[in-house]
Amino acid sequence: MTMSRPTIFLVDDNEAFLDLFASLTEDQDFDLNTFDCPQKALDALDRDPPDLIISDVQMPAMSGLDLFHRVSDRAPATPVILITAFGSTEQAVQAVQQGAFHYFEKPITDKLPLFWATVREALAKGQMQRHLAIFKKKRELGMKPPATLIGRSPAIQKVVESIQLVAGLPATVLISGETGSGKELVAQLIHEQSGRLSETFFAVNCGEFSSGVLESELFGHERGAFTGAVDRHLGFFEMADQGTLFLDEIGDAPATFQTKLLRVLESKRFTRVGGTAAVKSDFRLIAATNQDLKKKMGMGTFRSDLFYRINVYGIEMPPLRQRREDIPLLASYYLTQFGQRYGRSIQGLSEAALHALRRYDWPGNVRELINVIERAVIICRDDTITTADLPFDAATNEAELSDLNLVEMEKFTMDLALRRTDGNKSQAAQLLGISRKTLIEKVKKYRLEY
Incomplete structure (x- = not known):
């Protein structure tokens, strides 16, 4: 998909008609590629799909109806307009009933205003269908709120x-x-x-x-x-x-x-x-x-x-431990966010709680801090969060973490995440920022009992 001029494929085994049509499109706002064989058009379709295909109905190697069916399988969002001569109108009508955009009888020179209007409608419909499919997918995925990077460090x-x-x-x-x-x-x-x-x-x-x-x-x-x-x-x-x-x-x-x-x-x-x-x-x-x-x-x-x-x-x-001066700002920001979400009127954190947050090493970084603040907002029963509302004892954790090697640090973090999610491996994996499969492998490796 690109934001360029639309491309139209014209397919007809009559080279005189291809030349005539090309001359008629000189003042139109699209690019025209002509093909004297349906298979050549299909090959080009596979390389770079057009925005519209206009095809004759009766051709020796492959009929326009067969071409329409193949286009529908390969590029269903590409509209097809058929041009039919006397005697092949029934096939064109059949194609329209099966999903072709429209058909015209030759000659088209006596109905050019209607023909070009139909071409523009087909191009607009094809573009709308593509945009609608993408819009639906985007809506399913959800749009992210504006990002905010908090900190002065x-x-x-x-x-x-x-x-x-x-x-x-x-x-x-x-x-x-x-x-x-x-x-x-x-x-x-x-x-x-x-x-x-x-x-x-x-x-x-x-x-x-x-x-x-x-x-x-x-x-x-x-x-x-x-x-x-x-x-x-x-x-x-x-x-x-x-x-x-x-x-x-x-x-x-x-x-x-x-x-x-x-x-x-x-x-x-x-x-x-x-x-x-x-x-x-x-x-x-x-x-x-x-x-x-x-x-x-x-x-x-x-x-x-x-x-x-x-x-x-x-x-x-x-990592958060390398910018500890940002912890009060982060804690205050997420305290306000979760206070509004849960309808809690919490004024702030006690000095002891802030000190505990600053001293903790945060192996899970900002994601872990967000989890700690959300939990504190939920369990706090006063207007100020204290150390009692935090899921760790700052002095104890400082001493424990400073003595751990990397393997023990990882084991500790895995165990901490699982305890905070009551053993829910999917939620623990999300908290840790790893896949559930990786977490299960680590649980087996460290023989954690969950």
């Missing part, structure tokens, strides 16, 4: 400056940082400060899907592409046209997908799973990772050419 101000520098440029961006540090928030801010603000921001976590499902979600699929594919599915590559696509945890992307993603980024074209037609989409890519991609490159698990393609500009999101 030098570390977070450096991130703000980076966002302002790169937002207006067409460069791809790679955001690095620990789980829960706010990488998606940075991506959304880049989108909102770019020229693509009026279009949609889509976020996909590469670690949440298996290889096959991830490809289907991003590339889309055609009806019948696999068992259960009962209808055409628009993928995020297609829906993000003119907007921004955020691929979180790009380091978890399977090797086969990395190869395909690189090809899409280089050509801005892709093919739906089970399809043959090339689809164009102009989207901006922002990727994020909580892993060391250079280390993965050295291990051979992440493509170096893809890394250099997505890391045109890099932003490092600092």
Whole structure:
């Protein structure tokens, strides 16, 4: 999909009619491609679908009715207008009954105003159908509220400056940082400060899907592409046209997908799973990772050419423990948000509670802080949150965490997330910012009893 002049395919085995029609379209606002053979038109359709097809009905190699049926299977959103000579009107009527947009009898030169009006209606309908399909999908996914990056620390101000520098440029961006540090928030801010603000921001976590499902979600699929594919599915590559696509945890992307993603980024074209037609989409890519991609490159698990393609500009999101001066601001902001959500009139946090928040190491970063504040708002029975409303003892946790090695730290964090969600693995995985599959593997690895 592109924001260019519409393209029309004209199919007729009569070269004289093709030349006549081409001369009639010189002052029309679209691009015309002519074909003297239906199969040539289908081949071109697979490479670059047009906005409208106009076809003769009676042709020796393939009838216009057969061509219409094949177009309906390959590109159902593409309208078809048939032109029929005397004796083939019945086939044209049959095609219209089966979904063709309209038909005209030759000659068309004596009815050009009506013909061009119909062409414009067909182009408008095709565009409306494509936009409607994307709008429905966007509505299902939900639109994100405006992003807010909270903090005054030098570390977070450096991130703000980076966002302002790169937002207006067409460069791809790679955001690095620990789980829960706010990488998606940075991506959304880049989108909102770019020229693509009026279009949609889509976020996909590469670690949440298996290889096959991830490809289907991003590339889309055609009806019948696999068992259960009962209808055409628009993928995020297609829906993000003119907007921004955020691929979180790009380091978890399977090797086969990395190869395909690189090809899409280089050509801005892709093919739906089970399809043959090339689809164009102009989207901006922002990727994020909580892993060391250079280390993965050295291990051979992440493509170096893809890394250099997505890391045109890099932003490092600092962990919360490295910007403790922002904790009071963050706590106050989310206290107000959750107070309004739950209808609680809480004035603030006690000095002891703020001290506890500042001293805690926050292995789950801002995401964990948000969870702690939400829980505190729910259980607080006064107008001020105290240490009794916090799910940890600051002094105890400070001592415990400072002595742990990385393996024990991960085990502690997994156990903490599971306890806070009453053993619900899906909710715990969401809190930790990892997939449920990864959490289950970690639970088995550390022999946690949940």
